Amino acid sequence: MTTPEITLNNGVRIPQLGLGIWQASPEETARIVRYAIAEAGYRHIDGAKMYDNEEALGAGVRASGVPRDEIFVTTKLWPTDYGRENATAALDASLQRLGFDYVDLYLLHWPNQDDALRVETWLALEDALAAGKVRAIGVANHEPHHLDDLLAGGSVVPAVNQIELHPALPQRELRELNARHGIATQAWSPLAGGPMTPWGRANPHGTALRSHPVIAQIAGRHGKTPVQVILRWHMQQGVVAIPKSVTEERVAQNIDIFDFELSADDLAAIDGLEVADGGGRTATHPDDASF
Secondary structure (H helix, E strand, O other): OOOOEEEOOOOOEEEOEOEEOOOOOHHHHHHHHHHHHHOOOOOEEEOOHHHOOHHHHHHHHHHHOOOHHHOEEEEEEOHHHOOHHHHHHHHHHHHHHHOOOOEOEEEEOOOOOOHHHHHHHHHHHHHHHHHOOEOOEEEEOOOHHHHHHHHHHOOOOOOEEEEEOEOOEOOHHHHHHHHHOOOEEEEEOOOOOOOEOOOOOEOOOHHHHHOOHHHHHHHHHHOOOHHHHHHHHHHHOOOEEOOEOOOHHHHHHHHOOOOOOOOHHHHHHHHOOOOHHHOOOOOOOHHHOOO
16 A cells, blocks of 8 residues: 655655554554554654654664665654754754664654744754754644744744644644645644543543544445544645554554545535634644643
């Protein structure tokens, strides 16, 4: 099974569907990464220092038997490591834990509320790009004003902005802004998550979204699961999605979405599931996050 790829603004190609490993234990990570690559056909794994499983991510890639240069690997810089020297040291430590000479994509994990420090840190990522330690650099959870600061203070336009995005929170304005700057939009929590949010609160959208009658009806017409329909919605928006799971069956189902297409009516019906005024958000708004 071949996953479509999107060309980033520096010419690097990223598989449009990947595997997220947030909340996976090291043992689960090594197992599911190997399975995803070797048996399910994934070529994109999304990790982060904060997930505390970088060693296992690297081990899973090596155990897959697939050459490293055929796998797109992301890791991220946590805000407590911001600052030019700190960021350089943190990337080197991530590479050592992964057992890699480079990562394909390195992201600022959250924007931090110190504008000057964020720009200084972005310059460290530009240094890493020039040194060949990373193939592309980008951001996660960055709002328009955060992007404006980086565009003004740096010389490299972010290749990716990874944000919470799903039918209940389609982030249309931010996606349009990303597109105007040539920044690819990547969705974390593309299924709106499970019964609890990433911040430990009850999630009113995750399970409800997957069991919504609109999604169920579309899934029935296509002979697919509701999850597959939601992921296909992402693909047809041109979004990169990284659903997370440590269950082999779900990992295999998540990538089995390239043999059908949603109609214009299907897409419009799913678009109608947006919760007004950003009420579909399951995580803290980036402007309210502190570390």
